[in-house]
Amino acid sequence: MxxxxxxxxxxxxxxxxxxxxxxxxxxxxxxxKAAEIAKTQILIVGxxxxxxxxxxxxxxxxxxxxxxxxxxxxxxxxxxLGAFLIPGFGTITDIEEAIQNGAEVLMVASHCTExxxxxxxxxxxVKKGLRTFGVLMMSHMAKAEILLEEAxxxxxxxxxxxxxxxxxxxxxxxxxxxxxxxxxxxxxxxTGFHAHNNLGMAVANSIAAVKAxxxxxxxxxxxxxxxxxxxxxxxxxxxxxxxxxxxGLDLYQLMDNSENIISKIQNSPSINSITLxxxxxGVFSGFAPHAKRAAERFGLDPRDVLMELGKxxxxxxxxxxxxxxxxELSRTKS
Amino acid sequence: MIKKVKTxxxxxxxxxxxxxxxxxxxxxxxxxxxxxxNPKSKxxxxxxxxxxxxxxxxxxxxINNPDSCEIVFDAxxxxxxxxxxxILKKLKKFTIDLTPSKVGKLCVPSVNxxxxxxxxxxxxxxxxxxxxxxxxxxxxxxxxxxxxxxxxSSISSQSAGIGTRSNIDEYTRLTSEAxxxxxxxxxxxxxxxxxxxxxPIHMQNTIYAKIHTSDITLIQKEIFAAVKRLKKYVPGFALxxxxxxxxxxLVIISEVTGRGDYLPAFAGNLDVMNSAAVRVAEEYxxxxxx
Numbered sequence: 001m002x003x004x005x006x007x008x009x010x011x012x013x014x015x016x017x018x019x020x021x022x023x024x025x026x027x028x029x030x031x032x033k034a035a036e037i038a039k040t041q042i043l044i045v046g047x048x049x050x051x052x053x054x055x056x057x058x059x060x061x062x063x064x065x066x067x068x069x070x071x072x073x074x075x076x077x078x079x080x081l082g083a084f085l086i087p088g089f090g091t092i093t094d095i096e097e098a099i100q101n102g103a104e105v106l107m108v109a110s111h112c113t114e115x116x117x118x119x120x121x122x123x124x125x126v127k128k129g130l131r132t133f134g135v136l137m138m139s140h141m142a143k144a145e146i147l148l149e150e151a152x153x154x155x156x157x158x159x160x161x162x163x164x165x166x167x168x169x170x171x172x173x174x175x176x177x178x179x180x181x182x183x184x185x186x187x188x189x190x191t192g193f194h195a196h197n198n199l200g201m202a203v204a205n206s207i208a209a210v211k212a213x214x215x216x217x218x219x220x221x222x223x224x225x226x227x228x229x230x231x232x233x234x235x236x237x238x239x240x241x242x243x244x245x246x247x248g249l250d251l252y253q254l255m256d257n258s259e260n261i262i263s264k265i266q267n268s269p270s271i272n273s274i275t276l277x278x279x280x281x282g283v284f285s286g287f288a289p290h291a292k293r294a295a296e297r298f299g300l301d302p303r304d305v306l307m308e309l310g311k312x313x314x315x316x317x318x319x320x321x322x323x324x325x326x327x328e329l330s331r332t333k334s
Numbered sequence: 335m336i337k338k339v340k341t342x343x344x345x346x347x348x349x350x351x352x353x354x355x356x357x358x359x360x361x362x363x364x365x366x367x368x369x370x371x372n373p374k375s376k377x378x379x380x381x382x383x384x385x386x387x388x389x390x391x392x393x394x395x396x397i398n399n400p401d402s403c404e405i406v407f408d409a410x411x412x413x414x415x416x417x418x419x420x421i422l423k424k425l426k427k428f429t430i431d432l433t434p435s436k437v438g439k440l441c442v443p444s445v446n447x448x449x450x451x452x453x454x455x456x457x458x459x460x461x462x463x464x465x466x467x468x469x470x471x472x473x474x475x476x477x478x479x480x481x482x483x484x485x486x487s488s489i490s491s492q493s494a495g496i497g498t499r500s501n502i503d504e505y506t507r508l509t510s511e512a513x514x515x516x517x518x519x520x521x522x523x524x525x526x527x528x529x530x531x532x533x534p535i536h537m538q539n540t541i542y543a544k545i546h547t548s549d550i551t552l553i554q555k556e557i558f559a560a561v562k563r564l565k566k567y568v569p570g571f572a573l574x575x576x577x578x579x580x581x582x583x584l585v586i587i588s589e590v591t592g593r594g595d596y597l598p599a600f601a602g603n604l605d606v607m608n609s610a611a612v613r614v615a616e617e618y619x620x621x622x623x624x
Contacts, residue, residue, distance in 0.1 A: 012393060055484055055523055055542075056482075056542035056543075056544070057484055057486050057540070057542060087503065088506060088525060089506075089525055091503045092503050093507065097479040110528075111530060113491065113530045114530065116496070116499040116500070117499050117502045117528060118504050121503070192471075268615055289471070312531070313532075314529075314531075315527065315529050315531070316486075317525070318486075319486075320488075320526055320540035320585075320587060321488075321538075322488050323585060323587070324574060324575075327575055
């Protein structure tokens with residue numbers, strides 16, 4: 001299997017969950033510069049939940065969307081700058097601003113069964129000439145056939161590729177193989193995968209996706225990200241190289257970026273009792289810190305909160321449900 | 335026999351079909367025309383069975399038969415309403431717009447009903463706005479200096495029709511603009527989330543506000559009074575708990591249970607929007623019938 005895989009670097013976007021969206025101007029500038037040296041093709045930046053998502057609900061980012069884009073853009077020449085957007089949080093106005101600040105790539109994401117809400121945004125982005133990807137989040141919650149239907153909608157809107165996101169870090173490689181195979185066979189555009197590491201499967205799942213036909217992998221340096229973290233960029237690139245699959249990236253430089261820049265911003269993400277439970281429960285990885293806070297506030301075991309969230313099939317974005325469920329659990333307890 | 339004022343509904347999707355049931359129940363309103371674009375529409379057949387005059391040439395049914403209604407509910411889409419608005423104005427119809435077109439005066443009955451009755455076109459904003467602006471207004475009364483408010487509306491996927499989905503951008507922007515305009519909070523943000531859970535979730539709205547006090551007695555008092563006013567026309571509205579404070583942030587979570595007029599009770603989003611629209615129409619009708 002000799003082929004090429006596009007590895008998208010989402011460190012300065014998804015990684016920000018790990019530090020409550022507090023990347024500084026210096027972080028952005030130093031990492032963007034280093035990503036350029038590593039021959040990164042696409043670097044996504046901004047609030048962890050994308051354009052327009054800085055809020056009381058999800059947490060405010062230290063800098064604005066505009067600032068993140070501008071500071072990264074300054075350092076980039078060949079590497080394309082990208083943004084991420086979830087309709088319902090971000091709007092077309094945010095896309096326009098992102099374009100003014102140098103964005104050339106946009107990832108538009110929705111819950112895996114709600115692709116219709118991405119139409120306005122994907123169509124607008126494509127019309128403006130951005131390389132536009134559709135992302136189906138929480139993809140463990142829908143069967144392969146449904147995911148294909150939803151991905152086809154994104155294809156019709158003009159997306160260049162569609163990525164499945166294992167937002168809960170709950171998928172096992174067999175499931176990834178099945179779903180990505182169905183997508184690659186049913187779509188005429190590229191397919192990709194974004195893994196979370198709650199069950200220690202992020203790299204294995206990304207490789208399973210590539211073997212099943214995916215040509216895009218979304219990863220972060222050192223695996224920086226919410227909870228147990230994401231697919232570790234330098235590791236997945238090393239594995240791909242070992243398999244003889246080209247990424248065009250400078251592996252040593254990626255290793256250096258991880259050790260010299262990212263390790264100084266945050267300790268490596270780890271699988272602990274909370275992030276592991278979150279993966280088992282099939283709950284969006286970004287919920288972990290919120291569940292921990294709410295559990296403290298109401299005197300509960302955060303694992304009970306997470307398991308309950310999983311039972312109720314709460315979707316990403318419903319961080320308010322955490323407080324409500326914690327409140328209810330504390331009532332039944334007392 | 336009690337006289338009723340005739341209304342017309344353009345748009346036969348979720349919103350229009352739910353609205354029809356509410357109008358037929360009203361003591362002062364009746365439906366003179368229920369008009370869409372699809373002759374095969376199940377909802378048009380349903381209306382016919384209910385004895386309601388129907389058409390499938392959209393606004394033309396009203397242009398060709400202006401006597402069919404005095405009040406028009408437009409439940410199409412933001413884009414289409416901008417085309418309908420000047421026509422309805424010319425026909426001198428009191429227009430209640432259920433799309434996020436922003437053509438007419440923004441209206442939340444428990445906040446600014448009287449002023450809206452003087453207009454020829456009122457806009458019902460969005461379901462998220464109808465369910466949160468009365469509460470935010472109460473918060474602002476108690477805490478003038480509140481500088482930032484945010485709302486998150488979660489609605490079940492099953493209750494979000496294609497109109498809502500293809501207007502999600504207008505929805506988000508208009509909701510935040512309306513919060514600022516009607517409650518005078520300097521900055522507001524609206525977030526909307528579609529939840530595909532099965533069984534479907536009831537419409538839920540969370541309001542977050544940065545506040546400068548830990549004593550929320552007055553805030554609670556105003557909010558409880560506002561809930562009482564809102565429940566008069568949206569009986570399914572309920573706070574899920576008393577407002578709580580967490581790290582200098584006020585959190586108010588509410589739910590709207592629908593009446594189950596068209597979609598089942600989970601579709602509180604339809605109910606809050608349409609109950610508000612019917613409230614405006616009824617007050618207008620009462621003035622006309624005086």
